[in-house]
Amino acid sequence: MTPEWKMSSAQERRKAPRFECQSPRECPVDFDGAAVGARLFDLSREGLSLQSPSPLQVNQTYHLKISDPKSGKKIPCEARIMWTRTDEKNQYACGASIIQMDPSEKMDLLDILYDDWKKIVLGKN
Numbered sequence: 001m002t003p004e005w006k007m008s009s010a011q012e013r014r015k016a017p018r019f020e021c022q023s024p025r026e027c028p029v030d031f032d033g034a035a036v037g038a039r040l041f042d043l044s045r046e047g048l049s050l051q052s053p054s055p056l057q058v059n060q061t062y063h064l065k066i067s068d069p070k071s072g073k074k075i076p077c078e079a080r081i082m083w084t085r086t087d088e089k090n091q092y093a094c095g096a097s098i099i100q101m102d103p104s105e106k107m108d109l110l111d112i113l114y115d116d117w118k119k120i121v122l123g124k125n
Contacts, residue, residue: 018042018049019113021069027109030065030074040066041093043113045106048079052092056081061099068105069112077101 020042021027027040029050038052048066056062058081065074079096087093098106 016044016046018044018047019110019117021113021116026067027069028067030067032063043106043110045098045110047082047095047097048077049093049095051087051089052094055092056084056094058082058084062096066109068109075101075105075109077106 021040029038029040029052030036031038036052036054038050041049041051061078061080064077064079066077067074077098078100079098082095082097084092084094
């Protein structure tokens with residue numbers, strides 16, 4: 001189910017679909033080498049959203065490391081925060097534009113999330 005904070009006019013401006021990191025999969029996100037308890041919520045070819053226990057600055061660029069949910073490998077990603085708000089769990093929900101991420105690693109991560117989405121939405125294995 002899409003959280004209330006995800007319903008925004010930003011969805012109409014997206015060029016690529018986003019795929020959620022479905023539970024029970026976890027995609028922890030580190031900031032500038034520090035584990036801060038953030039997690040990836042969704043990912044597309046051009047952007048991502050995440051939940052963070054601490055606020056992030058809009059228009060600030062962060063160096064992230066997203067944990068691949070299958071291998072645990074930390075995938076580097078440079079992203080600029082485009083919006084932030086508090087979600088229903090009193091955590092900070094943030095949307096970001098991807099500035100730099102290895103294309104093959106991004107596609108690997110998108111493939112994992114897409115396969116999860118397909119299983120849930122389409123009922124396929």
